[in-house]
Amino acid sequence: MQPVHYHVMQSGYGKPIKMWTHGVPIEDEAKTQLTNIAQLPFIFKHIAVMPDVHLGKGSTIGSVIPTLGAIIPAAVGVDIGCGMMAARTSLIADDLPDNLHGWRSAIEKAVPHGLNFKGRDHGSWSNPPDVVDKAWLALKPEFDAICEKHPCLKNTNNHKHLATLGTGNHFIEVCLDESNRVWFMLHSGSRGVGNRIGTHFIELAKKDMERFFIQLPDKDLAYFPEGTEHFNDYVQAVGWAQQYARQNRALMMANVSTAIQAIVPKPFTVDVEAVNCHHNYVQREHHFGQNILVTRKGAVSAWPGQLGIIPGSMGAKSFIVRGKGQLEAFCSCSHGAGRSMSRTAAKKRFSIADQIAATEGVECRKDAEVIDEIPMAYKDIDAVMQAQTDLVDIVHTLKQVVCVKG
Numbered sequence: 001m002q003p004v005h006y007h008v009m010q011s012g013y014g015k016p017i018k019m020w021t022h023g024v025p026i027e028d029e030a031k032t033q034l035t036n037i038a039q040l041p042f043i044f045k046h047i048a049v050m051p052d053v054h055l056g057k058g059s060t061i062g063s064v065i066p067t068l069g070a071i072i073p074a075a076v077g078v079d080i081g082c083g084m085m086a087a088r089t090s091l092i093a094d095d096l097p098d099n100l101h102g103w104r105s106a107i108e109k110a111v112p113h114g115l116n117f118k119g120r121d122h123g124s125w126s127n128p129p130d131v132v133d134k135a136w137l138a139l140k141p142e143f144d145a146i147c148e149k150h151p152c153l154k155n156t157n158n159h160k161h162l163a164t165l166g167t168g169n170h171f172i173e174v175c176l177d178e179s180n181r182v183w184f185m186l187h188s189g190s191r192g193v194g195n196r197i198g199t200h201f202i203e204l205a206k207k208d209m210e211r212f213f214i215q216l217p218d219k220d221l222a223y224f225p226e227g228t229e230h231f232n233d234y235v236q237a238v239g240w241a242q243q244y245a246r247q248n249r250a251l252m253m254a255n256v257s258t259a260i261q262a263i264v265p266k267p268f269t270v271d272v273e274a275v276n277c278h279h280n281y282v283q284r285e286h287h288f289g290q291n292i293l294v295t296r297k298g299a300v301s302a303w304p305g306q307l308g309i310i311p312g313s314m315g316a317k318s319f320i321v322r323g324k325g326q327l328e329a330f331c332s333c334s335h336g337a338g339r340s341m342s343r344t345a346a347k348k349r350f351s352i353a354d355q356i357a358a359t360e361g362v363e364c365r366k367d368a369e370v371i372d373e374i375p376m377a378y379k380d381i382d383a384v385m386q387a388q389t390d391l392v393d394i395v396h397t398l399k400q401v402v403c404v405k406g
Contacts, residue, residue, distance in 0.1 A: 005388075006329075036221060063297050095182065114167055169373060190241040278296070
C-alpha cells in the first residue's frame, strides 16, 4: 500500500477534494474555486490538489481534474501544453567563465523572447531558420484541417512563434546540479497559436452552455459533453497545440545548446535523454478501472519511474523528480512553487533593490519589469516539495546561474 499525505476537503454535494497541501498556505478564493469544480456532475471520483495550488481563471492552478464524458477548455487554459524541458550537459562548474553575461547574451540572441518597450511582440522570428520551417511543415497539415472548421484560428503568428520563448514566467536557465554539473532548462508552451485555440474554444463552450440553458457556479467552467462536435474539435485542436508546445521546447533547447557550444572553447555534449514534460494539458488515461480524461492545470504527470521537472522561482532551487505513481493523485505532482501573491501585488510590494538581493549570484535581468517574478512572490519551494514526498522522489537539485526571461 502506498503512503498518502493528503487531507480531504469536503465540497457539499460535490466530489471529494484531496489536497497535498500540508504545511503550505492556500487562499480561500482557491478553495472556493475547487469547490465549484467539484460540483460538476462529470468529475470522476475526486479532484487532486497539488501543494503549489493557487487561484486561476475558471479552475485553480495546481489541480488535477479527472472527467468522464466531458472536457472543460478553461481548465486547460490558454497556455496549452505549457511545460518544462531540461537537459544535462557534459560541462561542469569549473568550465564556466567568471562572468556569465556572454552566455546570457548568446542565449538571448539564439531564442526570440519578450516584448519591446511599447509592448509589441518582438519575440518572434522575422525570417524563421530552416529548422523551424521544417518543423512547421510537419505541424501544418493537421493545423490546416483544424482551421477548415475554425478559420478564425488562421490569423496567428504560429510559424514565426515556433522555437521562441514568450513572456511572463517563461524562462531559459543554465543551472548547476548537486554535483556541479551544468544543465540547460527552459519553460514555455504553445505561444500565440495555443492562446488563440484556448480562447476560441472557451468562448464556444460558454455559448453552448447558454444554448442548452446549463447553469454553472462559474461561467469559466463551461464544458463540452463527449460526442458533440465541439468536443471532438477541441480534443483535436488541444492535442495539436500540445504537440506544438513540445516541439517548441525541443527546438529552443537545440538552439540554446548550439549557441553555447559556439562560445565555449571546450567541446561538450548535451544529454539526448532530456526531460520534456507538459504541465498545462489534457489527455486520455486509465485510472481506477476507467478510461477518463485527465486535465492537469499546473501539474505534472508522475507515473512510476517517470521523470519530471518542478522549477522554483528566479533565484530558487529547481528539481528533476521521478514519479512514484500515487494513484490517489492520478499519478501527478506539482508543476512548481506556485504564486503566493499576484503580479500586481508583487510589483507594489517589492523594489529593484529587493530583486537584486533575491537574485544575487544569478546572471539575469534585475529591472522593474521582472519584479513580478521575484522569488518572494512564490511559495517556499522546500515546503512544496516536503508536502509531496509520496508523489515523487528528488533525482537532482538544480540552482540557476543564468536566467533569461521574456
